[in-house]
Amino acid sequence: MCGVAGVFGIEGASSHVASILFAIQHRGQESCGAVARDARGRMHGHKGMGLVKQVLNEDVQARLSGSTSIGHVRYPTAGCSDELNSQPHIIELDHGPIMAIASNGDLINYGELRQRLEGDGVVFKSDNDAELIGRIIALYHVRDGLSMEEAIARTQRELKGAFSTVVMYRDLLYAFRDPHGFRPLVMGHIPRTGSGEPTSEGTVFASESCGLGIIGARLLREVKPGEILRLEAGKPVVSVSHAPLEPKHCVFELIYFSRPDSQEFGETVYQTRERIGACLAAKDDHLPNGEDLVVMPVPDSSNFIALGYAKAKEAEFGMGLLRNHYVGRTFIKPTQASRDEGVKQKFNPLPDFFPGKRVVLIDDSIVRGTSLKKIVSMVRGAGAKEIHLRIGSPKVIGPCYYGIDTPTRDELIANRMTGEEIRAYLGADSLEWLEVGDFEGLLPGRRKDFCTACFDLDYIYPPEGFAEKTNVPSARAEEAIP
Numbered sequence: 001m002c003g004v005a006g007v008f009g010i011e012g013a014s015s016h017v018a019s020i021l022f023a024i025q026h027r028g029q030e031s032c033g034a035v036a037r038d039a040r041g042r043m044h045g046h047k048g049m050g051l052v053k054q055v056l057n058e059d060v061q062a063r064l065s066g067s068t069s070i071g072h073v074r075y076p077t078a079g080c081s082d083e084l085n086s087q088p089h090i091i092e093l094d095h096g097p098i099m100a101i102a103s104n105g106d107l108i109n110y111g112e113l114r115q116r117l118e119g120d121g122v123v124f125k126s127d128n129d130a131e132l133i134g135r136i137i138a139l140y141h142v143r144d145g146l147s148m149e150e151a152i153a154r155t156q157r158e159l160k161g162a163f164s165t166v167v168m169y170r171d172l173l174y175a176f177r178d179p180h181g182f183r184p185l186v187m188g189h190i191p192r193t194g195s196g197e198p199t200s201e202g203t204v205f206a207s208e209s210c211g212l213g214i215i216g217a218r219l220l221r222e223v224k225p226g227e228i229l230r231l232e233a234g235k236p237v238v239s240v241s242h243a244p245l246e247p248k249h250c251v252f253e254l255i256y257f258s259r260p261d262s263q264e265f266g267e268t269v270y271q272t273r274e275r276i277g278a279c280l281a282a283k284d285d286h287l288p289n290g291e292d293l294v295v296m297p298v299p300d301s302s303n304f305i306a307l308g309y310a311k312a313k314e315a316e317f318g319m320g321l322l323r324n325h326y327v328g329r330t331f332i333k334p335t336q337a338s339r340d341e342g343v344k345q346k347f348n349p350l351p352d353f354f355p356g357k358r359v360v361l362i363d364d365s366i367v368r369g370t371s372l373k374k375i376v377s378m379v380r381g382a383g384a385k386e387i388h389l390r391i392g393s394p395k396v397i398g399p400c401y402y403g404i405d406t407p408t409r410d411e412l413i414a415n416r417m418t419g420e421e422i423r424a425y426l427g428a429d430s431l432e433w434l435e436v437g438d439f440e441g442l443l444p445g446r447r448k449d450f451c452t453a454c455f456d457l458d459y460i461y462p463p464e465g466f467a468e469k470t471n472v473p474s475a476r477a478e479e480a481i482p
């Protein structure tokens with residue numbers, strides 16, 4: 001998971017990019033960067049390891065002058081965590097820089113495409129999908145003489161997987177998205193004073209709509225799956241082409257990754273989470289309500305799921321665990337050791353909150369189970385009488401190949417233990433998950449528009465050999481066996 005930003009036609013564009021990236025910092029905390037185009041048409045970039053406030057500080061923003069800028073926050077999924085893999089990438093050819101690119105998502109056919117380009121003599125500086133996308137576009141444009149729009153469209157057709165991408169080229173800005181729309185990408189507008197026809201000036205892009213309000217922009221719409229948008233000074237935004245395939249929006253964005261104040265895939269994130277909580281509560285009619293029952297989230301991503309549960313059950317809602325906000329998301333830390341340390345630093349139980357309480361503890365998902373085991377033990381140690389774990393997603397049984405760093409199948413606890421064994425391992429009194437079938441009711445009429453592959457193995461692009469390694473049947477994975 002990463003985040004992208006783009007700003008067109010506003011002086012000090014890199015400052016706005018930095019603000020958007022700060023609002024979507026939860027999508028990546030390892031590195032970040034921005035590129036801007038100055039008044040003389042030269043591109044200047046800055047990137048580094050660390051958070052937006054440190055890397056893209058005010059001095060850096062002042063150096064990145066100009067009215068067009070793109071930026072990126074990264075957590076590593078493909079390629080290691082270092083500065084070379086940070087984005088945006090400036091793609092240079094013999095005659096100097098021609099474009100800058102930032103992208104969110106992973107490609108399934110990265111290896112195959114990179115091999116092909118290396119065979120054509122292309123030299124890579126990173127192991128990053130965004131650089132690959134940029135180099136393919138540059139090759140088609142410069143070597144094959146295609147227009148930029150044609151080069152992007154041809155590249156878009158050849159890539160398999162997830163990409164929500166912004167590209168700066170000369171005085172233009174492009175935004176495009178993979179044909180399935182795995183990852184979100186929204187377009188917003190900063191109103192300009194004065195009259196006249198609306199033009200591209202004041203147009204912004206962000207991975208999530210929560211990045212718009214911070215710079216005074218309003219949400220216009222999502223970049224559609226398979227769409228290419230072109231922004232040119234003084235002209236309206238042009239939808240150059242739109243070639244969608246079967247929608248496959250990542251349902252985990254709604255459950256966990258995105259901020260609750262975002263709107264994406266036609267859904268409002270916090271409302272979806274409240275519906276998930278209500279769905280879990282509806283299955284719990286055997287768990288009696290009472291004065292000693294308290295519903296609480298593992299903060300913050302589960303807050304609205306717990307709220308939805310408590311409302312539906314008409315039970316007390318409490319925040320028994322305090323979260324230290326100076327510790328980042330433990331999920332997106334790259335090693336188990338850093339994740340374990342993160343849990344200890346991150347949560348602390350409120351004094352005198354738990355004794356005598358039956359706690360319905362809500363979490364968004366169980367991946368390895370190691371962090372949740374520590375949290376359950378913390379709540380038990382603080383005096384909870386009973387702990388009933390309720391999980392706002394189905395069992396995670398498969399890795400993600402579209403831009404989320406989930407572990408291998410063997411590391412996923414749901415593949416190693418039965419439900420009862422997981423409950424015992426975590427130390428809870430009861431444990432219930434959402435079911436894959438619940439998405440029908442949670443996303444009425446839209447279930448098929450969402451990817452749920454990490455829960456049901458129904459990968460639209462199953463990796464080579466996946467079906468053979470799979471012991472849970474999947475219609476699509478079965479089809480993939482040669």
Ligand code: SF4
Pocket residue numbers: 182249250251252253399400401402403404451452453454455
């Ligand atoms: S596999 Fe899971 S995390 Fe990956 S895109 Fe699909 S739903 Fe999202």
